Amino acid sequence: AQSVSQHNHHVILSEAASLELGCNYSYGGTVNLFWYVQYPGQHLQLLLKYFSGDPLVKGIKGFEAEFIKSKFSFNLRKPSVQWSDTAEYFCAVYTGRRALTFGSGTRLQVQP
Amino acid sequence: EAGVTQFPSHSVIEKGQTVTLRCDPISGHDNLYWYRRVMGKEIKFLLHFVKESKQDESGMPNNRFLAERTGGTYSTLKVQPAELEDSGVYFCASSQSGSTSGSRNIQYFGAGTRLSVL
Numbered sequence: 665a666q667s668v669s670q671h672n673h674h675v676i677l678s679e680a681a682s683l684e685l686g687c688n689y690s691y692g693g694t695v696n697l698f699w700y701v702q703y704p705g706q707h708l709q710l711l712l713k714y715f716s717g718d719p720l721v722k723g724i725k726g727f728e729a730e731f732i733k734s735k736f737s738f739n740l741r742k743p744s745v746q747w748s749d750t751a752e753y754f755c756a757v758y759t760g761r762r763a764l765t766f767g768s769g770t771r772l773q774v775q776p
Numbered sequence: 777e778a779g780v781t782q783f784p785s786h787s788v789i790e791k792g793q794t795v796t797l798r799c800d801p802i803s804g805h806d807n808l809y810w811y812r813r814v815m816g817k818e819i820k821f822l823l824h825f826v827k828e829s830k831q832d833e834s835g836m837p838n839n840r841f842l843a844e845r846t847g848g849t850y851s852t853l854k855v856q857p858a859e860l861e862d863s864g865v866y867f868c869a870s871s872q873s874g875s876t877s878g879s880r881n882i883q884y885f886g887a888g889t890r891l892s893v894l
Contacts, residue, residue, distance in 0.1 A: 668818070696881055700885070705887070706887060707779065707780065707885050707886050707887040707888070708867065708869075708885035708886075708887075708888075709885070710882060710884070713882065715881075754819065756819075758881055763809050763811070763821040763824050763832070763835075763869075763883075764809075764811075764819075764821065764869075764883060765821070766811075766818045766819040766820070767818055768816070768817055768818040769816070769818070769819075
């Protein structure tokens with residue numbers, strides 16, 4: 665069965681620091697990849713997605729992610745975080761067999 | 777356009793009681809999914825409806841959980857009787873009809889229902 669690993673469970677950064685959250689999946693076939701974010705008290709919302717084509721995808725709020733097929737990775741990046749980026753971030757994979765498979769989430773705390 | 781809405785946002789019940797969670801998907805979305813997140817772990821799939829039919833319920837933990845989607849609109853998830861290990865956040869998501877690949881495979885989530893079983 666497919667699985668998703670998010671290596672950072674809790675990340676604390678100062679404003680303007682750069683962010684990279686790791687995501688690795690285990691599945692040998694074609695995948696769709698997603699990053700979702702949940703701000704405190706709000707719904708899970710889609711940050712960005714990869715279906716095919718350019719492996720570098722850009723999402724909302726200045727986030728981007730790079731799909732590296734050989735490493736089974738889809739890391740999330742942002743050059744300069746803001747206090748408003750404080751949230752929980754989830755990486756997810758869709759393989760066509762079932763619904764989404766999620767990682768365990770990364771809680772990001774940005775200090776002003 | 778209204779998003780996915782879930783009710784209640786928080787439910788506290790005692791072990792052995794019954795709880796019913798409700799999800800209203802985005803209008804026109806035929807696919808409806810239930811997920812659960814227990815104790816800060818990963819969000820796990822429970823089941824998938826296409827309109828009123830259960831497409832996949834392989835993630836349902838046991839027969840104390842019953843999901844329905846009468847008329848293919850809103851869905852309910854009933855837990856009866858609730859046990860301590862059922863505590864967690866229950867998420868609902870919906871996506872458009874047709875193929876589950878490509879752009880139609882974007883799932884839109886609600887804010888979740890936090891269930892606490894005491």
